Amino acid sequence: MRGARVPLACALLVACPAFLQADEPRHLKVALHIHSTISTGTVAPAAIAALANQAGLDAVVFTDSALRRWEYGLWPARAWIRRVVEQPSVLTFGAKRYLDTLRSLSTPELLVLPGLEAAPFYSWRRSPFDRRGGQIRGWNQHLLVFGLEDPRAIRTLPLNAFDPYQGDRGAAPYQRVIEAVTAQGGLVFWAHPETGHVGEHGPVEDYTDPYPHLLELTSGYHGFAVTYRDKLAFVEAGGVWDRLLAAYCAGRRRQPVWILGELDWRKPEEHPLDRVVTMVMASERTAEAVLRALRTGRMWVVFRIGRQAPVLHRFEARALTGHATAGIGESIAPTGPLRIQVSGRRGSPEPGQARVFLIRDGAVLQMEEVTAEEFDLVWTDDAPPARGFYRAVFQGPAGLIYTNPIFVR
Ligand SMILES: [Zn+2]
DSSP, X not given: OEEEEOOHHHHHHHHOGGGSOTTSOEEEEEXXXXXXXXXXXXXXXXXXXXXXXXXTOSEEEEEEESOOEEEEEOTTOTTTSEEEEEOOOHHHHOHHHHHHHHHTTOOSSOEEEEEEEEOOOOEXXXXXXXXXXXXXXXXXXXXXXXXXXXXHHHHTOOTTOSXXXXXXXXXXXXXXXXXXXXXTTOEEEEOOTTOOEEEEETTEEEEEOOOTHHHHHOOSOOEEEEOTTSOOGGGSTTSHHHHHHHHHHTTSSSSOOXXXXXXXXXXXXXXXXXXXXEEEEESSSSHHHHHHHHHTTOEEEEEEOSSSOOEEEEEEEEESSSSOEEETTOEEOOOSOEEEEEEEEOOSOOSSOEEEEEEETTEEEEXXXXXXSEEEEEEEESSOOSSEEEEEEEEETTEEEEEOOEEEO
């Protein structure tokens, strides 16, 4: 293994969009997981689109809550003493009206995509020792759903399909929603798996533990999202994400698990719309191109901490012999040593250490501190795995970057 910086020529080529070839994908800045006044947000959809324009985003993906309905059955007489509470959601607003409202906000500058946040299940717990009237559990275990074009597919999602009085049902309610969405050609990503929740819900307590284990117990979904408030242990080298990717490489999972950045945004006072963005490699600024990129892992995640977020120009694997190359979300055949390149920009000049990590099969293969504003790191892996993956992480004072993997297979 040897490390070498490639000087000027390469850095100039990737830093300057004018040099990009016509068939290079565009890098769209996309804000994902946004709630409007249609569900739990405080800002109307048109005003969110205006904020997104101001923030310089190329696309926003709304994910208003699909259904917000709970039943409190009073023990021991729940069969006839029960209270149903329903709050605003996509289904109370109307699925077709939701799709039409959001699509009508798209302009040549800003693409607006309708998605959903689905809470497939909660269970009800009541014990004589509860201080409050009881506890609903697991309501904040959420899935993000994209690309459902047909309002009927939204209306018929199997939400709250399991009896809440029978206790925890493990992965089954989530697996059922994943299958319903993918059967309709939609995309499903787990939302905020590291986020637990303790709150109040009317007269009862609302309790959810973090749920990384559900990603290992379910299949057929496209990935997961990370947000700024997470511990991000999930995406550390050798964490749950790397285990899922290793399972895919070993043939124990049928599809890869991609990373997305999510805001879980409800109001502008919490944080700006560009605090977490997903950079999407799309051939054009259309819903189809963005959804295709999300399905195939052609994206990476940027958290902005400083004034200007760090930038990734390129993460690429290239065979030393022959012409094979692979970028984010792609695969390269194992034909001998590989040259791995990570280039980018540190972001705004807050003091502090900035480092780039190259992770191979769940372990840190290379780590390098970057001090210059622009960085361009090239490593050679003399013995790449026959089946495996590489991914890159940037950690600096101005922000964080997580790439999706490049597979060797
Ligand atoms: Zn959520």
